[in-house]
Amino acid sequence: MAPACPSTLEPSHGEDAIMRANRQPVIVGAYESPLRHAPGVHPFDLHADVVSKALVDAGLLPDDVDGFATAAGDFAEGGAFTDLLDVVDYLGLHPTYVDSTDIGGASYLAHAARAASAIERGEAEVVVISYAAVPRWWPIASPYWDGLTQPAGLGQWEIPYSPTLVSSFGLVAQRHMHEFGTKPEHLARIAVSCRQSASRNPHARYRSPITVDDVLTSPMIASPLHRLDCCVVTDGGGAVVITTAERARDCRGEAVQILGTGSALSSLRLSELPQRMVSPAATSGATAFARAGLKPSDVDVAQIYDAFTITVLLSLEDLGFCAKGEVGNFIDSGAIDFGGPLPINTDGGGLSSNHGGRRGMYALIEGVRQLRGTSPGQSVANCEVALVHGIGGIFSAGVTLLLGKGL
Amino acid sequence: MVAARRIQPVRDGVSVPYWLDFNERKFCAQLGTGSVGLRWPPLGVSLSSGGEEPSQRIETSGRGAVWTYSVVHRSSHAWPVTPYVLAVVQLEEGLFVTTNILDIRPDHVYVGLPVRVDFEPMSDDQGGQQLLPVFVPI
Numbered sequence: 001m002a003p004a005c006p007s008t009l010e011p012s013h014g015e016d017a018i019m020r021a022n023r024q025p026v027i028v029g030a031y032e033s034p035l036r037h038a039p040g041v042h043p044f045d046l047h048a049d050v051v052s053k054a055l056v057d058a059g060l061l062p063d064d065v066d067g068f069a070t071a072a073g074d075f076a077e078g079g080a081f082t083d084l085l086d087v088v089d090y091l092g093l094h095p096t097y098v099d100s101t102d103i104g105g106a107s108y109l110a111h112a113a114r115a116a117s118a119i120e121r122g123e124a125e126v127v128v129i130s131y132a133a134v135p136r137w138w139p140i141a142s143p144y145w146d147g148l149t150q151p152a153g154l155g156q157w158e159i160p161y162s163p164t165l166v167s168s169f170g171l172v173a174q175r176h177m178h179e180f181g182t183k184p185e186h187l188a189r190i191a192v193s194c195r196q197s198a199s200r201n202p203h204a205r206y207r208s209p210i211t212v213d214d215v216l217t218s219p220m221i222a223s224p225l226h227r228l229d230c231c232v233v234t235d236g237g238g239a240v241v242i243t244t245a246e247r248a249r250d251c252r253g254e255a256v257q258i259l260g261t262g263s264a265l266s267s268l269r270l271s272e273l274p275q276r277m278v279s280p281a282a283t284s285g286a287t288a289f290a291r292a293g294l295k296p297s298d299v300d301v302a303q304i305y306d307a308f309t310i311t312v313l314l315s316l317e318d319l320g321f322c323a324k325g326e327v328g329n330f331i332d333s334g335a336i337d338f339g340g341p342l343p344i345n346t347d348g349g350g351l352s353s354n355h356g357g358r359r360g361m362y363a364l365i366e367g368v369r370q371l372r373g374t375s376p377g378q379s380v381a382n383c384e385v386a387l388v389h390g391i392g393g394i395f396s397a398g399v400t401l402l403l404g405k406g407l
Numbered sequence: 408m409v410a411a412r413r414i415q416p417v418r419d420g421v422s423v424p425y426w427l428d429f430n431e432r433k434f435c436a437q438l439g440t441g442s443v444g445l446r447w448p449p450l451g452v453s454l455s456s457g458g459e460e461p462s463q464r465i466e467t468s469g470r471g472a473v474w475t476y477s478v479v480h481r482s483s484h485a486w487p488v489t490p491y492v493l494a495v496v497q498l499e500e501g502l503f504v505t506t507n508i509l510d511i512r513p514d515h516v517y518v519g520l521p522v523r524v525d526f527e528p529m530s531d532d533q534g535g536q537q538l539l540p541v542f543v544p545i
Contacts, residue, residue, distance in 0.1 A: 145483075147414075150417070153417075156418065157505065160416055161413075161506055162484035162487060162493070163505070164482050164483065168493075170477030170478075171475045171476065171494075174475045174477060219481075220478070222481070222493070225477075271495060271504060272503070273503075274495070274497075
């Protein structure tokens with residue numbers, strides 16, 4: 001019998017080709033909680049709920065799980081320093097492959113990318129990635145949620161000026177407007193498009209359609225971002241199950257291929273924003289496209305992290321859907337409008353459906369659902385390739401996944 | 408009753424001299440070793456300096472322009488009182504500095520506004536007074 005590790009075989013060996021194809025990582029289970037408000041529910045109970053339902057979706061059992069990843073140390077996530085241990089203990093799992101990479105909102109996409117590689121190398125068989133948060137009722141404060149860093153080290157030069165999450169992104173939006181003539185209407189149109197998708201999603205927090213004018217007349221939180229430029233706040237959770245293509249044959253859930261992944265890190269510092277007006281998405285996107293052998297025009301649907309309209313706007317450029325500085329024209333052409341040529345955030349996104357503090361998991365699940373044809377929101381016909389992009393910090397991290405239909 | 412005030416910085420061996428310079432109304436930047444040149448904020452050990460600890464402080468002109476800004480209307484912070492202006496200023500020397508813009512109506516701030524450094528008293532945990540660099544229109 002051939003060795004289990006493909007890397008020990010000769011490249012031209014036929015059996016090796018079969019082994020590698022069979023170890024190709026696929027997402028075989030996905031579940032997002034329909035809840036948007038969970039008063040009195042501990043986030044670990046939500047982990048237990050979404051993990052068990054994702055496993056049911058996959059047709060696998062907890063005993064089949066040998067890998068687990070989460071990040072649960074942020075506000076309302078229930079964990080402290082050893083958050084992975086906390087969650088694994090509560091779930092009663094005993095994984096031998098583990099990951100708790102914390103790069104903000106993109107963390108769960110990084111977990112998926114690492115798990116895919118580990119599975120391909122034979123270091124894990126069935127990996128579960130899970131997320132849950134209850135920001136709407138959690139009473140334990142996190143001291144750094146608004147400024148992101150401690151007022152020490154490099155943070156001592158920024159935190160005394162009271163930066164907030166919204167104003168930190170406002171700095172980026174303001175500069176983009178100055179450099180490229182981007183208008184508040186362009187940002188607003190992104191929110192309008194997401195809300196239209198949300199109107200189709202029975203679980204979305206906000207479903208009534210809005211206009212560009214509604215966005216621009218909503219209260220200014222930190223210029224140039226209005227309330228409707230900002231994501232919703234919801235309780236909830238979601239989980240995915242990743243395994244090999246070989247194992248997926250015996251699974252219940254329709255398998256979705258992980259075609260390519262890329263990740264990149266940059267700075268958290270606001271004084272370094274001039275260096276990241278081209279965000280990490282430019283690197284993570286290029287890497288993911290190269291590994292998948294695809295280009296932006298191959299993408300049928302894009303789930304782009306929408307904590308704020310500006311996170312989508314900048315990512316559209318940096319992922320290569322349009323040239324740098326051209327996103328205003330791109331949006332003016334109707335490209336990201338509901339029903340337009342590039343469907344985005346088709347479940348309503350963070351801007352209208354759900355956002356517990358980190359949205360990577362929800363974006364990933366919606367990408368999977370679009371390829372399976374099971375989205376609760378706007379369903380994209382003939383969906384073969386889905387892009388999922390997550391952001392951490394203030395454009396401080398980027399992780400891009402390209403997913404493909406079936407096997 | 409504790410008056411609302413800014414979040415206090417935690418100083419360290421590298422930063423203490425710069426905070427003392429602020430009390431002398433001097434905004435100094437760090438001169439790195441090798442080809443790094445002038446840097447803000449200061450670093451202790453930097454990979455780009457080959458692990459050598461740079462220690463020279465050079466006083467800047469304190470003059471520059473607003474590179475970008477955001478007027479904060481809702482904030483979790485006790486101070487400053489909203490609306491206040493968060494900004495990144497670019498000094499004449501090319502360095503970028505995170506700061507607040509004061510002495511101007513927030514809706515009058517624009518990218519390119521010429522500014523100069525000023526120093527605002529900020530009381531610290533020991534009951535002492537620390538001057539904090541802020542920027543005001545020239």
